[in-house]
Amino acid sequence: MxxxxxxxxxxxxxxxxxxxxxxxxxxxxxxxxxxxxxxxxxGECSYWACMPSKALLRGSEVLGQARAVAGAAAAVTGEQDVAATLDRRDGFTSHWDxxxxxxxxxxxxxxxxxxxxxxxxxxxxxxxxxxxxxxxxxxxxxxxxxxxxxAAVPPVDGLADVRPWTPREGTSAKEAPGRLLVLGGGYVGCEMATAWQQLGAQVTLLQRGDRLLPHLEPAAGEAVLASLRELGVDVRLGTDVDAARRDGDEVVLSGSTGEFRGDEVLVAAGRxxxxxxxxxxxxxxxxxxxxxxxxxxxxxxxxxxxxxxxxxxxxxxxxxxxxxxxxxxxxxxxxxxxxxxxxxxxxxxxxxxDHRATPSVVFTSPQVAAVGLTAAQAADAGLPHRVVEYPIGSVAGAAVFADGYSGTAIAVVDTDREVLLGVTFVGEGVAELLHSATIAVVGEVPISRLWHAVPSYPTISEIWLRLLETYRG
Amino acid sequence: MxxxxxxxxxxxxxxxxxxxxxxxxxxxxxxxxxxxxxxxxxGECSYWACMPSKALLRGSEVLGQARAVAGAAAAVTGEQDVAATLDRRDGFTSHWDxxxxxxxxxxxxxxxxxxxxxxxxxxxxxxxxxxxxxxxxxxxxxxxxxxxxxAAVPPVDGLADVRPWTPREGTSAKEAPGRLLVLGGGYVGCEMATAWQQLGAQVTLLQRGDRLLPHLEPAAGEAVLASLRELGVDVRLGTDVDAARRDGDEVVLSGSTGEFRGDEVLVAAGRxxxxxxxxxxxxxxxxxxxxxxxxxxxxxxxxxxxxxxxxxxxxxxxxxxxxxxxxxxxxxxxxxxxxxxxxxxxxxxxxxxDHRATPSVVFTSPQVAAVGLTAAQAADAGLPHRVVEYPIGSVAGAAVFADGYSGTAIAVVDTDREVLLGVTFVGEGVAELLHSATIAVVGEVPISRLWHAVPSYPTISEIWLRLLETYRG
Known part of the structure; x- marks a missing residue:
């Protein structure tokens, strides 16, 4: 030495x-x-991913929740202070120090x-x-x-030359872009579109495939698609982008469904x-x-x-x-x-x-919280299974949470072993429900025992009872 | 026949x-x-208990959560519309039809x-x-x-004659009372005090014992005591009430710590x-x-x-x-x-x-969500156990949820069987975390397996990781 x-x-x-x-x-x-x-x-999470993106989303989320409760809505008469939200985000990244x-x-x-x-x-x-x-x-x-x-920059002609945003710039921008093009409809693209649209940008989201969040249950992408459009995001599915260029200050993307112009383009098309x-x-x-x-x-x-x-x-x-x-x-x-x-x-x-029980939360509005296998993955794996689904809005806790609550819970049950293979929750405020499913999947807790795990009334978690009842038929 | x-x-x-x-x-x-x-x-739950009480609480809760997020707080410039909140409550009870x-x-x-x-x-x-x-x-x-x-009306001289509110009147009142006396610091008393104080009443809560929520972990009662006082509720612990009378429109309670006057008295002293x-x-x-x-x-x-x-x-x-x-x-x-x-x-x-894993949520601010045995109950049962505790505010998901988030998680572990006997969460928005603990307790999932149940980042559920790390030491 x-x-x-x-x-x-x-x-x-x-x-x-x-x-x-x-x-x-x-x-x-x-x-x-x-x-x-x-x-x-x-690393990435602290400065350019999880933390700043969630800080950008939280203010809009909680205001949306307040507006969804008659009585409380009356109090939300002002606008979110975007500068304060960005300051708060900066605090979570320790100002990148x-x-x-x-x-x-x-x-x-x-x-x-x-x-x-x-x-x-x-x-x-x-x-x-x-x-x-x-x-x-x-x-x-x-x-x-x-x-x-x-961030992987896809091999689109000219894309690297237009100085695209990666999630790094997307989470650390010092102000909302005027018009933001988002390339990719996975969780990063959906979260960033949700965040910046609500912070003042006009967002256009271009997704190659025919659905958002393609790795999750189809109901997840459908709900997030509806919510993005409701927020005013211009979502274009089935859009292949084949060229990018700058035109003055503008970014111009040429895609299979038209030409899209923005002030910035965020590439969220994989890693x-x-x-x-x-x-x-x-x-x-x-x-x-x-x-x-x-x-x-x-x-x-x-x-x-x-x-x-x-x-x-x-x-x-x-x-x-x-x-x-x-x-x-x-x-x-x-x-x-x-x-x-x-x-x-x-x-x-x-x-x-990693194989059996990877949990993930997409912090859109509604949130998507999923663990384990989707129905498609269970089928691909050749596992004997049954899928049960129940609307979350019909449980009392969800109705109290928000007027007109809309959401879905999907459980994939291994019919041989009578244990859960995977669970997906789609709805406002479901992130904290996920760990119940993660423990059930990881613990391989039999369905017969899950019947004794009583959800407290009236919480959104009562959806567990409905899923079990639906499974029993 | x-x-x-x-x-x-x-x-x-x-x-x-x-x-x-x-x-x-x-x-x-x-x-x-x-x-x-x-x-x-x-029955009771639909018309005079769970549903109306939660409807009375939800508006204040979500507004408090919005005010706790810099950026979002700026939008909450108005006041809750109490009449709309009461209307919403009436909807949940189907107008008692x-x-x-x-x-x-x-x-x-x-x-x-x-x-x-x-x-x-x-x-x-x-x-x-x-x-x-x-x-x-x-x-x-x-x-x-x-x-x-x-509702049990305790044998206090004159109490039955002052036409006290039971939880029925407490949850169905058509307007906020001016000054409300609450007799009892269990979950009904704490929830009703939290609800009506925020809907405009001046609440005085009289509790016989030296803490609130006496059947739960002491940290729960302490947190709720602090929050009630912060909301402006006059909480009097160690107060035995020995007589009640009407003085004109006023209710007067004579207690061991003084005389208390209100427009109504709610009896929440057991069933x-x-x-x-x-x-x-x-x-x-x-x-x-x-x-x-x-x-x-x-x-x-x-x-x-x-x-x-x-x-x-x-x-x-x-x-x-x-x-x-x-x-x-x-x-x-x-x-x-x-x-x-x-x-x-x-x-x-x-x-x-019923014996092993009864879950309950107290919908105060902060909420208290508990399942299974408290440390005191484990000790009384003579079970070998260890208690681990961790501040929820130190997990990233809680910091994103609210500025200055304060909360506590307490797990009681059976040290022989290496399974959880009970878990208590105290903090804003913890109600939906509870079912994770309920499944762990009911499923008797070994601690060694719970290590593989990964909480999604950044959610408040990450507290699970901290509890397990604390247990391992």
């Missing part, structure tokens, strides 16, 4: 929430760890190196620091690549793995591809390399990255101790929920 | 939500059933007799109809007493069983007492008499009455078919959740 070479038990590439959690877990397990980060410590996160890292006993890290063969990482110097780090036990993902420049080629892997890992998040064919979080493409959500970090961290610690790591489903060392 | 005598498989006394559900279940099971009701079909409920009963194939029913020996019921006539009903299989409970005038003496039971039942809700020492809902005193909540109705209904049907009824915990015929 030279002067410029430092050794740690574990090297973690990328100090987003996933990397932070891997490092934290292994340090708690008695190992030493170093985090390497080239941007802000805390990572001092607080750095303090947490240091307090957790984790070393931090700022710079661009690249693998340089087995257990070896070279960091190019901001001043151009190189530092070599070596790992005694493991290297965890937690470099995440970035790309951040593996193109982290040296994976030095260990025999292909740059740009998602890392192929087993359920302990260990890269296939290695005994020391882990790919955790977005970078493995399993379940690209902050909470799933952190979950994987907990499981991978436990596996790294156990293996460092020479212990056997149980790779069976639901063991403390594997991320079984 | 005479002309005036009619026979049904099952006779149900009381057409509240519990009685309706017993009748519905047995009819679905192929039996005939008659419901006897002397007041409104639909039971035509819709009667239609449901008829559609469900259940016979309905209006009048006062009294048992007259085994399987025999005499109904005194409104015109003074008597009808005799006989039951082939079972009689279910679902007559519920009423009494509606068994004093239903003929239980004709079958050897004591009028006025709660019916002593087994887990299938069958009255001890009988093979045909059931006591379901509030009337058995097990768990006096609408949703638990309905749950008991489902279980008792299934037991009645099975026994009528000559089938064996499994009385083991969690069987389809028993109300195990």
């Amino acid at each position: 030279t002067d410029a070479e430092q050794s740690y038990d574990v090297i973690v590439l990328g100090a987003g929430s996933t990397g932070e959690n891997v490092a934290d877990i292994v340090v708690r397990g008695g190992l030493s760890a170093v985090l390497v980060e080239s941007e802000l410590v805390g 990572d001092a607080g996160q750095v303090e947490w890292v240091e307090g957790a006993g984790i070393a931090l190196v700022r710079g661009h890290a690249r693998l340089a063969g087995e257990k070896r990482v070279v960091v190019t620091t901001d001043d151009g110097a190189e530092r070599v780090l070596t790992a005694r036990y493991a290297v965890a690549v937690c470099t995440g993902s970035r 790309a793995a951040n593996t193109d420049d982290v040296g994976v080629d030095t260990v025999g892997l292909t740059p740009g591809e998602y890392l192929d890992v087993d359920d302990s998040l260990q890269v296939s064919g290695t005994t020391w390399l882990y790919g955790v979080g977005d970078v493995n493409g399993r379940a690209q959500l902050t909470h799933m990255g952190k979950y994987q970090a907990r499981q991978a961290g436990a596996a790294i610690v156990a293996r460092a101790r020479g212990e056997q790591v149980d790779l069976a489903d639901w063991s403390p060392f594997v991320a079984t929920a | 005479t002309d005036a005598e009619q026979s049904y498989d099952v006779i149900v006394l009381g057409a509240g939500s519990t009685g309706e559900n017993v009748a519905d279940i047995v009819v679905r099971g192929g039996l005939s059933a008659v419901l006897v009701e002397s007041e409104l079909v639909g 039971d035509a819709g409920q009667v239609e449901w009963v008829e559609g469900a194939g259940i016979a309905l007799v209006r009048g006062h029913a009294r048992l007259a020996g085994e399987k025999r019921v005499v109904v005194t109809t409104d015109d003074g006539a008597e009808r005799v009903l006989t039951a082939r299989y079972a009689v279910a007493v679902c007559t519920g409970s009423r 009494a069983a509606n068994t004093d005038d239903v003929g239980v003496d004709t079958v050897g039971l004591t009028p006025g007492e709660y019916l002593d039942v087994d887990d299938s809700l069958q009255v001890s020492g009988t093979t045909w008499l059931y006591g379901v809902g509030d009337v058995n005193g097990r768990a006096q909540l609408t949703h638990m009455g309905k749950y008991q109705a489902r279980q008792a209904g299934a037991a009645i049907v099975a026994r009528a078919r000559g089938e064996q009824v499994d009385l083991a915990d969690w069987s389809p015929f028993v109300a195990t959740a």
